[in-house]
Amino acid sequence: MAAYLLCLTAGGGIPIFSRSHGDVKPLPFPVIGSLNAVHMFAANHGATLKSTTTSDAKIVWRDFHDSLSLIVITGNDQANDCHLNRLLENVWSAMVMLFGQDELMNIKNLERFKRDIKVCFQLLDHLLEQSVLSTFSDVTQAVDILLTPDNGALQNFLDAFVEAAGSTYGCLTVGGRVAVATHKWWSLSATELVLLGVLIPLLTPCTSRDIPIYLPQGSPTVPHRLLTFQVMRGVEVCVICGPTPSVADLHNEVVRFWRPAVEVLKAAYQVIPRYVPSTLTLDQNILGFLLVNNETSRCLNSVCVHGKDGKEEIVSLPKRREILRSFYKRVVGTYMSSPIEGTETGPAEFSHTATDTYTVCEGHKCYALSSPPHQLFVLYTSAIPTFAMRSITNKTLHAFTKDKSFCI
Amino acid sequence: MIVPGSLLDLEWLRSNEGSQILNCLLHRNGTRLRQFGLLDGPQIPSQLNVEEVTYKVMLAGKTGVGKTSTVAKLTGTDVPLTHNETPGLQTSNLYWPGKIKHLGKTVLFNIHLFDAGEAALKRYDHILPACKDGVDGILFLFSFVDKGSFDEIPQLLTRLTNPDDGVCKIVLGTKFDLHAHSEVTQRDIRDLENNWQIPVLRIRNVQHSQQAETSGGGVGDVTPVLNTLCEHLWHRDVVISGKNL
Numbered sequence: 001m002a003a004y005l006l007c008l009t010a011g012g013g014i015p016i017f018s019r020s021h022g023d024v025k026p027l028p029f030p031v032i033g034s035l036n037a038v039h040m041f042a043a044n045h046g047a048t049l050k051s052t053t054t055s056d057a058k059i060v061w062r063d064f065h066d067s068l069s070l071i072v073i074t075g076n077d078q079a080n081d082c083h084l085n086r087l088l089e090n091v092w093s094a095m096v097m098l099f100g101q102d103e104l105m106n107i108k109n110l111e112r113f114k115r116d117i118k119v120c121f122q123l124l125d126h127l128l129e130q131s132v133l134s135t136f137s138d139v140t141q142a143v144d145i146l147l148t149p150d151n152g153a154l155q156n157f158l159d160a161f162v163e164a165a166g167s168t169y170g171c172l173t174v175g176g177r178v179a180v181a182t183h184k185w186w187s188l189s190a191t192e193l194v195l196l197g198v199l200i201p202l203l204t205p206c207t208s209r210d211i212p213i214y215l216p217q218g219s220p221t222v223p224h225r226l227l228t229f230q231v232m233r234g235v236e237v238c239v240i241c242g243p244t245p246s247v248a249d250l251h252n253e254v255v256r257f258w259r260p261a262v263e264v265l266k267a268a269y270q271v272i273p274r275y276v277p278s279t280l281t282l283d284q285n286i287l288g289f290l291l292v293n294n295e296t297s298r299c300l301n302s303v304c305v306h307g308k309d310g311k312e313e314i315v316s317l318p319k320r321r322e323i324l325r326s327f328y329k330r331v332v333g334t335y336m337s338s339p340i341e342g343t344e345t346g347p348a349e350f351s352h353t354a355t356d357t358y359t360v361c362e363g364h365k366c367y368a369l370s371s372p373p374h375q376l377f378v379l380y381t382s383a384i385p386t387f388a389m390r391s392i393t394n395k396t397l398h399a400f401t402k403d404k405s406f407c408i
Numbered sequence: 409m410i411v412p413g414s415l416l417d418l419e420w421l422r423s424n425e426g427s428q429i430l431n432c433l434l435h436r437n438g439t440r441l442r443q444f445g446l447l448d449g450p451q452i453p454s455q456l457n458v459e460e461v462t463y464k465v466m467l468a469g470k471t472g473v474g475k476t477s478t479v480a481k482l483t484g485t486d487v488p489l490t491h492n493e494t495p496g497l498q499t500s501n502l503y504w505p506g507k508i509k510h511l512g513k514t515v516l517f518n519i520h521l522f523d524a525g526e527a528a529l530k531r532y533d534h535i536l537p538a539c540k541d542g543v544d545g546i547l548f549l550f551s552f553v554d555k556g557s558f559d560e561i562p563q564l565l566t567r568l569t570n571p572d573d574g575v576c577k578i579v580l581g582t583k584f585d586l587h588a589h590s591e592v593t594q595r596d597i598r599d600l601e602n603n604w605q606i607p608v609l610r611i612r613n614v615q616h617s618q619q620a621e622t623s624g625g626g627v628g629d630v631t632p633v634l635n636t637l638c639e640h641l642w643h644r645d646v647v648i649s650g651k652n653l
Contacts, residue, residue, distance in 0.1 A: 098495055116527055122492040204476055204498065205485050207446060207520075211496030212532050223532070226496075232445040246538050247499060248464075254446050262447055 003074040003128045005091065007117075008036050009107065010069050016114055019121065021128040035059065035071055051081045060084040064092050067105045074130075077326060080333030082342025083139060087127060089341075090138060093191045093216040094123045097199070101220035123195070126202050131322050135176070135198070135301075139325055140292045141190050141340050142299035143197035146177040146275040147406050148268035154261070155180045161257040162239055165227075165250055169240035174265075175272040176201030176234075178298075185240075189217040190297040190339065200228060200238055210247045213240075229254045234272070235265050273304040280399060283392050285384040287311060287364065288320040290328060291400060293408050294339050295373035300400070300408050303379075311381060315364055324379055327366045331357055331377070336370050358389055367393045374401065374408070415646075416639045420507035421631065429456060429505045429514065430627075434484075440627060441484030441502070450503050452516065458505070460516045463641050466539045468564050469549030470557040471526040474582035477613040478549060479523050482630050487615045494525030497535050504634045508642065517638045540568070545576035545641050551583045552610075555591040558600075565604060576644040577606050578637060585612035607640070609633050 002022030008015050013036040018027060039061045042049040051060040058076045062085065063069050070088045095104055098120045107113045127138055135144045148154060154172055158180050162170030169188070171181035178197055188196070192215050203209065207230050212223040227247055228238045231254060239250075258265070271277060282289075288303035303320040315323070332338050334346040335354045347354065358367040365380045367389040376397045380389060400408055412418070420426040432450045435442050444450065452458050467475040476494050480487045483500045502519045522539045529535050548564055550557040561579060569575055579600065581592065597608045611633055 119493045119495045119525070119527055203495075204480065204488060205443065206479070206498040206500040208499045209496060210535070210538060212528065225534075230445045231447045233443065235445065243534060247497065248538070248541075251446065259447055
């Protein structure tokens with residue numbers, strides 16, 4: 001789905017940047033000007049213009065700290081506005097993460113700001129891609145994880161290494177998803193977890209990195225260093241440090257601490273693209289699922305549950321992700337709530353709390369189950385009997401939650 | 409400036425021994441170099457008696473000239489299609505074999521490339537020391553379609569190095585595939601080479617299509633640059649050990 005993201009100064013409406021996704025022409029300046037003008041017109045009359053819907057598009061406005069205005073324009077997917085507001089919140093946090101809050105809230109030199117803010121573009125463009133992403137963390141506000149056969153061993157290796165690096169924040173990513181992380185890493189805010197989870201696999205592949213980052217909730221004005229190390233193909237170890245140690249210093253430590261873990265890491269890599277160990281069996285009719293833990297901000301998902309199941313002609317893998325994503329956006333905010341702001345208003349209109357909902361479509365069926373703190377969204381083939389979806393979804397949730405070694 | 413081929417045997421890569429070792433470093437289809445994580449490395453048969461030497465090389469140049477793309481091209485990863493400002497510092501490991509002529513020895517060069525975004529270098533003080541400390545060589549990059557980046561090379565040279573600091577210096581011009589629109593003339597390049605006694609190489613960080621990658625076409629693009637870089641690094645080691653004797 002095509003999307004535009006515009007950033008202007010809050011006071012003067014001066015355009016800072018304009019990003020887009022999809023096969024669309026850049027927005028002409030007069031259009032940008034009138035979008036801002038109508039927002040300022042409302043503000044001058046004591047009202048806040050939040051969103052508007054046209055026949056095929058939706059526009060959402062948001063001001064941040066009286067400094068910057070963000071406007072997002074996407075196709076109309078019938079979802080609640082809260083999801084687009086979440087996107088803008090993530091965009092602002094992404095800018096804080098790579099640029100720092102001080103300068104974002106007080107722009108001194110506009111030309112230099114326009115040049116320097118380009119460091120965020122890669123992350124912003126990725127967030128705009130939305131429906132074509134292979135991960136769900138941006139919409140669930142929970143970081144994508146995977147379950148490996150031996151999470152316990154990986155946790156030990158990670159804790160030892162992070163301590164040797166003089167830090168308490170560290171994680172191990174396999175195939176771009178978080179496998180294990182230190183206790184302090186999990187205590188980061190949901191936005192920080194999601195953005196870090198998105199940023200790390202997004203950057204140009206290389207052996208190691210030293211990136212200055214700000215934590216939008218934990219440390220928006222004081223930068224820390226995000227160090228990442230590629231230990232094997234598809235496996236990265238990440239640490240958040242202060243001024244020391246340097247990347248070169250840690251290279252040797254990485255080899256020393258992780259060389260004994262080579263076999264465990266190789267076994268962890270084999271889990272891709274199922275993202276769930278083969279010891280866990282799931283119903284044959286499941287094409288894909290999305291399991292979110294709203295308390296711990298973790299999101300386990302897969303659209304390749306049974307390997308090459310021969311059903312890709314009916315529902316291709318990208319299509320499965322798209323269906324799960326739009327099912328999530330339709331259910332959360334309308335029938336079920338989540339920590340995302342604005343999702344309580346829809347469910348509040350009902351006299352009871354919905355725990356299950358489902359849809360039946362031509363080529364597939366979807367079922368959503370809410371069992372706090374978990375929410376499970378499952379995509380089934382159309383062959384499954386509709387009345388059976390409830391019990392199978394319950395069984396699936398039980399399979400994930402009963403095993404204590406699975407930290408979801 | 410040293411004459412190409414005076415220290416390294418440039419034909420050796422085509423020999424049986426050379427191509428056997430090179431194959432250990434390439435992808436299965438033989439078109440580009442493989443990437444190794446920190447825990448793994450090339451599996452070279454020990455009977456070939458190859459010594460591994462490690463070097464640290466930094467890339468310097470104006471934003472947008474193609475430092476990150478050059479690293480991608482040299483290491484065999486996908487060259488980015490759009491320009492994205494590098495946030496902070498990125499390092500990549502690169503393995504390249506060479507035969508030292510006068511010693512008859514086979515050496516595996518393990519080069520650590522340090523690439524930092526220009527904005528990050530200016531904003532944060534820890535990044536430049538992280539790149540420069542203990543560096544063995546610096547690659548100064550300019551773009552053939554940006555005269556400003558070429559004019560900045562002398563400033564970078566004076567700012568980052570001294571004539572006697574024992575750091576190997578090479579200038580590399582990127583976007584050479586666009587040389588029809590080049591703003592940098594051959595005379596400019598000759599003048600730079602003569603004034604500074606530094607070789608100026610050319611590279612085009614273009615991602616080859618499948619059809620173009622025949623008979624090592626993909627590796628063929630980076631072979632001259634890597635050979636020259638390794639030769640200069642080895643030469644600089646020889647000079648330094650000569651001074652120490």
